[in-house]
Amino acid sequence: MPPLLPRRWIRDDRLKARARLLGPVALRLTPHASRLTLILVAGLWLAGCGGVAPSTYVHPNYDFSNVKKVAVLPLENLTSDQTAGEKVRKIVVTELLASGVVDVVEPGQVNKALAVQNLQNPGAMSPEESKKLATALGVQLLIVGSVESYDRVQVGGVQAPEVTLTLRGVDAESGTVVWAASHTQGGATFGARLLGLTGDSLSEVARKAAHEAVVTLFH
Secondary structure, eight states: OOOOOOGGGOOSHHHHHHHHHHTHHHHTOOTTOOHHHHHHHHHHHHHHTSOOOOEEEEOTTOOGGGOOEEEEOOOEEOSSOTTHHHHHHHHHHHHHHHHTSOEEOOHHHHHHHHHHTTOSOGGGOOHHHHHHHHHHHTOSEEEEEEEEEEEEEEETTEEEEEEEEEEEEEETTTOOEEEEEEEEEESSOHIIIIIOOOOSOHHHHHHHHHHHHHGGGOO
């Protein structure tokens, strides 16, 4: 077995913590491995624990300070899990409320308003339909979108949770998309591929995906 990494190669607390996180990887580094090598490997492992940065769009001329209340409409479910859309929708509602920036209409009220207006496909509303629905709900922004993946994917010899969602903010007055975010969390990360680490549960990965997408609305 290759010799353990001597203490002299790990000189500060942060590097020690990364070495502990790496476990077997750190132990297999030879005494001749440089400090830079350890930092690079640690950085790759840590970066692989999360998803890539969300792809976002923000309308350059839209004043988001006017948005005080929003409604999250049913998300289109493109996964094999029939409950994924509603699960992620509730998580998005929670993340919006947790931001402390906006109020959110209770999903049940949104569903009733959709039924009254006979809107079967919230993601394909006309500007007139968007304005009528937003007026009925008393909101300035309608959140629509889809869940593209909500499953455990096979990565090597393990299964890792993966969630992909896309959210769009539709202005109540114009029906224009003023914000959009698409994000994938989990899946074939560095830790899953190399170390066999599956990380968080599927529900926690969904929460992180929703959080990463929602925060782009306020920054």
